[in-house]
Structures are given as C-alpha cells and as structure tokens.
Amino acid sequence: MTQATDCTLAELMIVACSEAWRGDGELLASGITTVPRLGASLAKLTHTPELLMTDSETYLVSEPVPLGPRGDYVPRFEGYMSFERVFECVWGGKRHAMIGPTQIDRFGQANLSCVGGDYAKPKSMVLGVRGLPGNNINHPNSYFVPNHGPRVFVANEVDMVSGPGYNPARFEPGMKNDFIDLRLIVSDLCVMDFKGPDHAIRVKSLHPGVSFEQVQAATGFPLLKAADMGETPLPSAEQLEIIRRLDPHNMRGAVIKGNPPVIRPAGAS
Amino acid sequence: MNKQLSLSQVVSRLADGMTVGIGGWGPRRKPMAIVREILRSDLKDLTIVAYGGPEVGMLCAAGKVKKLIFGFVTMDALPLEPYFRKARESGGLEVMELDEGMFEWGLRAAGMRLPFLPTRCGLGTDVVRRNPGLQMITSPYPDGEVLLAMPALKLDVALLHVDVADKLGNTLITAADPLFDHLFARAADACYVSTERLEDKFALSGDEARLNYFERYLVKGVVHAPGGAHPTYCGKNYGWDMDHLKKYNASATEEGGWDKYCEEFIRCGEEQYIARNGGMERIGKLRTPIF
Numbered sequence: 001m002t003q004a005t006d007c008t009l010a011e012l013m014i015v016a017c018s019e020a021w022r023g024d025g026e027l028l029a030s031g032i033t034t035v036p037r038l039g040a041s042l043a044k045l046t047h048t049p050e051l052l053m054t055d056s057e058t059y060l061v062s063e064p065v066p067l068g069p070r071g072d073y074v075p076r077f078e079g080y081m082s083f084e085r086v087f088e089c090v091w092g093g094k095r096h097a098m099i100g101p102t103q104i105d106r107f108g109q110a111n112l113s114c115v116g117g118d119y120a121k122p123k124s125m126v127l128g129v130r131g132l133p134g135n136n137i138n139h140p141n142s143y144f145v146p147n148h149g150p151r152v153f154v155a156n157e158v159d160m161v162s163g164p165g166y167n168p169a170r171f172e173p174g175m176k177n178d179f180i181d182l183r184l185i186v187s188d189l190c191v192m193d194f195k196g197p198d199h200a201i202r203v204k205s206l207h208p209g210v211s212f213e214q215v216q217a218a219t220g221f222p223l224l225k226a227a228d229m230g231e232t233p234l235p236s237a238e239q240l241e242i243i244r245r246l247d248p249h250n251m252r253g254a255v256i257k258g259n260p261p262v263i264r265p266a267g268a269s
Numbered sequence: 270m271n272k273q274l275s276l277s278q279v280v281s282r283l284a285d286g287m288t289v290g291i292g293g294w295g296p297r298r299k300p301m302a303i304v305r306e307i308l309r310s311d312l313k314d315l316t317i318v319a320y321g322g323p324e325v326g327m328l329c330a331a332g333k334v335k336k337l338i339f340g341f342v343t344m345d346a347l348p349l350e351p352y353f354r355k356a357r358e359s360g361g362l363e364v365m366e367l368d369e370g371m372f373e374w375g376l377r378a379a380g381m382r383l384p385f386l387p388t389r390c391g392l393g394t395d396v397v398r399r400n401p402g403l404q405m406i407t408s409p410y411p412d413g414e415v416l417l418a419m420p421a422l423k424l425d426v427a428l429l430h431v432d433v434a435d436k437l438g439n440t441l442i443t444a445a446d447p448l449f450d451h452l453f454a455r456a457a458d459a460c461y462v463s464t465e466r467l468e469d470k471f472a473l474s475g476d477e478a479r480l481n482y483f484e485r486y487l488v489k490g491v492v493h494a495p496g497g498a499h500p501t502y503c504g505k506n507y508g509w510d511m512d513h514l515k516k517y518n519a520s521a522t523e524e525g526g527w528d529k530y531c532e533e534f535i536r537c538g539e540e541q542y543i544a545r546n547g548g549m550e551r552i553g554k555l556r557t558p559i560f
Contacts, residue, residue, distance in 0.1 A: 056560050057445070057446070057560070058445040058446045059445070068558075069558075070559060082446045082448075083294060083446060083448060083449070084373075084447075084448075090370065091370065114357065119395075119399055120360055121358065121359070121360030122357055122358060123358065124354075124358070125349075125357035125358055126349070127341045127349070128321075128339055128340050128341035128343075129340060129341075129366055129368055129394065129395075130340055130341045130368075130369055131369040131370060132368070132394075133370075133371070133390050133391045133392075133393075133394045133396055134368045134369065134370035134388075134389075134391075136393075137390060137391075137392055137393065138389065160395045160399070161393070161394045162394060162395070162396075163394070164392065164393030164394050165393075167393070170393040170394070171392065171393050172405070172415060173415070174407060174414060175392050175393070175405075175414070175415045175416075176389060176392075
C-alpha cells in the first residue's frame with residue numbers, strides 16, 4: 001500500500017485526472033499541460049488502452065511519450081494528427097480534452113479569454129477563447145485546476161464564456177446543446193463531477209486531509225456532496241512507477257506551488 | 270512568370286486599412302521578415318486575421334492594428350503575449366474574438382466564395398454576444414436545427430512563410446504540420462510568400478510534390494528570406510528562439526522597451542536582424558524544445 005507520505009499532491013491529481021478517460025474507448029485523449037497529459041497517458045497505459053494520443057505536436061503515438069527531452073527514447077507513431085485533423089476529431093465528437101480554464105462557474109462554463117474590467121478594456125487579457133467553444137459544444141471535456149479558489153470557481157457567470165456549459169439561458173430553441181458532456185473537475189483540493197440535479201457540480205471525492213467545508217469556502221457557488229463522496233485514492237505503486245517513468249524530469253513537481261506531499265503541512269495554503 | 274519580390278516591394282503592395290491574414294500558428298512559421306518590414310513602414314489601420322503569435326504583439330506595439338480577428342494570441346512556451354495584452358488592456362483595440370474552428374470555417378467560406386458556413390461552434394458562448402454581427406440560420410431540412418452562420422473571413426492579402434518556393438510561386442511546406450496556410454492563401458485576393466530557399470523552377474519528385482499545399486495561381490509574390498520566420502519556428506529548418514522570445518517578452522516590462530527592441534532588431538533592416546541573432550549559422554541550429 002502506498003502511504004500518503006510516499007507521493008506528492010501532483011501525483012495524486014495525475015491519478016485522479018486519469019479517471020476522467022476511464023471507459024472512453026477509441027477517441028483522442030488530449031490532456032493539455034503537464035498533469036492532465038500525464039493523467040491521459042496513465043489512463044492509456046492502465047485502464048483504457050484504446051485511447052488515441054499524440055506526441056503533443058503532430059503524430060499519433062502507439063504508446064504515450066515521456067515528457068521533456070527523451071534521451072534515447074524514439075517515439076513510435078501509429079498515425080498523423082495535424083491541427084486541421086484535430087478539428088475534424090472535435091467536430092465529430094471523437095475527443096475528450098482536459099484543460100485548465102482561468103475561470104469556471106456553476107454551469108461548468110469556462111473562460112480562457114479575459115478577466116475583469118470591461119470586454120473592450122479587460123483588466124487582464126489571457127489567451128482568447130481558443131478552441132473552447134468548439135470543444136465544449138462537440139465532445140466530452142474535463143477541467144484541471146491547480147489552485148482551487150473563488151477566483152477560479154467564480155460566484156457569477158465567468159467573465160467571458162469561452163466553453164459553453166449547462167446553462168439553458170444561453171441557448172435558443174432549436175440549438176443543439178446535447179453534445180455538451182462535462183465529466184470531471186480535478187483540483188488541488190478535490191474531484192468534482194456534474195451529476196447533481198440539472199448537472200449541478202458535486203464533490204465526488206476529497207483529497208486526503210481536505211474537508212468539504214474547506215472546498216466550499218474556496219468555491220464561489222454552492223456545491224453538492226455526492227452520496228458516496230469519499231477520499232481521492234492514493235496512487236498505487238504501479239501507477240507511481242508509470243508516472244515517474246513518463247515524467248523523468250519531474251515536470252509534475254513544478255505544477256503545484258512548493259510541490260507539497262499529499263497531505264500539506266499545517267499552515268500551508 | 271517571375272514572381273520574385275523584395276520585402277519592401279511586398280509591403281508597397283499593401284495599403285492602409287487592408288485586411289491582412291497572417292499564416293502560421295502561435296510561435297510557428299510566421300512570416301516575420303515581412304511583418305518586420307511592415308513595422309518599418311508607415312502602414313496603418315490594418316485588420317489582422319491570425320492564429321496569433323508574436324507578430325500580433327509586435328504589430329499592436331507599433332500601432333499598426335485597428336482591428337484584430339483572432340482565437341488566441343500566444344507564444345506557447347511563454348503563454349501570454351505581452352504586447353497583445355497591453356493593447357487589449359489599454360482598450361484601444363477593436364476585436365473579433367472567435368473559436369479556432371469558427372476561424373477556420375470563416376477562411377474556408379472565403380476560399381469557396383461562400384457568404385458563410387454553418388457550425389455549432391460558438392453557440393452558448395460570449396463569442397456570440399461580443400460579436401453582435403454574427404447571425405444564426407435554421408436548417409431547411411426536417412431537423413430544423415439552429416446553427417451559427419460563420420461569415421466568410423475575406424482577406425485582401427495573406428502573408429505566409431514556407432520552406433521552399435520557386436519563382437513561379439510554387440511552394441513546399443516541409444514541416445510535419447502544414448497548419449492552415451492553404452486556407453489563408455485561398456481566402457485572400459493576393460498571397461505573398463517568404464521562403465527559406467528559393468529555386469528558379471521546381472523539378473520535384475512525387476514525394477516532394479506532396480508537400481505542396483496550395484496552387485501557384487494564388488501566389489502573387491515570393492520573397493527569398495532565409496531566417497524569415499525567426500524568432501518563430503520553421504519546421505525542419507530551425508526551432509523557435511527562446512532566448513530572443515524571452516528578450517522580446519521582457520522588453521514589454523521595461524520603460525521604453527518596445528522602442529529599444531525596435532532599435533536593436535527592427536530599424537536595422539533584415540540583414541542586420543539576422544546578423545544580430547547570430548546569423549543563419551546560429552539560427553539554423555535552433556531546436557524547439559521537446560515537450
């Protein structure tokens with residue numbers, strides 16, 4: 001048995017992320033940035049080998065590639081996935097992406113564009129809506145949040161709805177929104193899903209040492225508890241071995257501030 | 270049929286107020302030599318249409334952009350483009366912010382000479398609210414679905430950077446991903462291409478010819494510009510220049526930083542630009558880091 005002291009919070013989150021793709025079968029798994037990418041890789045190497053993955057640039061790989069400089073490792077390709085073809089996957093619904101939005105609201109709407117101020121003069125410009133409008137309207141999506149707090153999980157709607165969610169007021173009659181399929185949110189405090197009434201967000205599991213009240217206090221909207229809400233499982237020895245092999249340069253160690261162990265020391269934020 | 274031009278000849282064919290599409294994606298294969306020549310010119314009030322990288326920030330910093338049509342602006346390894354952010358946060362930039370796929374659809378519609386193409390991308394988002402000109406259309410078939418009618422993104426000019434071209438306007442993109450350059454070429458009244466290597470007239474093998482993604486009738490001019498995508502990456506020729514991009518990024522936080530950047534890298538002309546970045550000997554050795 002792995003002990004909570006044997007692994008880091010980031011490693012626990014990688015395992016939690018991998019659950020997002022469980023049972024997805026043959027579709028393109030796009031884990032964007034270090035932890036989601038390692039989560040997708042772990043999913044493919046353990047419970048869902050049917051997943052398609054890329055080398056994070058242009059080719060489909062038959063096995064997930066390690067992160068960073070690869071030394072002697074030579075990736076083997078099973079196909080091709082240019083950006084243009086990624087769009088074809090998106091529109092055909094054959095993709096499950098996990099990204100880290102700047103803001104998320106109670107409807108699961110996500111923002112990656114700009115925050116605060118006025119749209120004509122935002123307080124903080126981020127990237128732009130990117131592919132979120134197309135992703136969310138077409139295929140399953142999950143979110144990754146390394147800094148769970150009320151600035152990410154906002155009280156009202158996000159400032160610029162980039163990825164649509166379960167907000168009926170945003171759709172007119174005749175618009176098809178039933179491909180919207182939000183799965184998991186993995187944060188540094190908990191794992192949440194959208195399985196409450198009308199897709200309300202529920203806490204599915206709390207990371208070791210975290211209370212529901214703590215999560216609620218860090219969230220700008222009311223949360224539900226899943227009936228079977230439990231503790232996020234620790235990585236198994238096998239999962240840890242795979243994670244360490246896929247991330248030989250420990251890029252996962254830079255994701256959460258201070259790279260804390262699973263149970264953060266008292267007083268740490 | 271010799272379409273070879275100089276950088277300044279290309280820029281002399283542009284006019285104030287034009288809608289200019291720029292190929293590439295983020296820090297990938299941007300026609301930077303042509304962009305730098307625009308920065309040296311007195312062109313103004315441009316509408317820039319791009320999957321944006323540092324070229325967007327530079328054009329904003331130089332006051333060339335009246336309106337930006339975009340889905341994102343990023344340098345990937347440095348996710349936030351500093352001068353683009355400044356332009357947005359100072360409130361002076363008119364924008365049409367689109368989903369990446371809507372953007373592609375707009376280019377496709379223009380290339381096919383259609384007024385629009387239907388899509389679900391954008392529905393239920395603020396892209397619709399922030400672009401009140403976007404219209405919906407109801408499917409005429411029994412499904413009756415309401416879709417977004419993505420309008421054609423018609424370009425006056427497309428600017429691209431390729432690996433190899435000939436003087437007739439034939440081009441090859443040898444990078445693993447040709448990106449969406451062919452759609453920019455088709456959406457434009459005139460396409461100008463800069464190239465790492467210029468040949469008189471192609472005599473290619475079949476395998477090589479497969480790397481030709483759009484027809485020469487779309488190409489109005491070809492500029493020989495080795496290193497012309499620097500500091501962005503250029504397929505098999507060179508990777509992006511992280512040191513240069515960091516320096517550019519840092520300049521945005523310095524007093525008079527943009528002017529200093531221009532003094533060091535823009536006003537000096539293209540030959541000096543390449544020299545000041547270590548020449549093609551250094552640029553040719555740049556490798557994009559493996560992620």
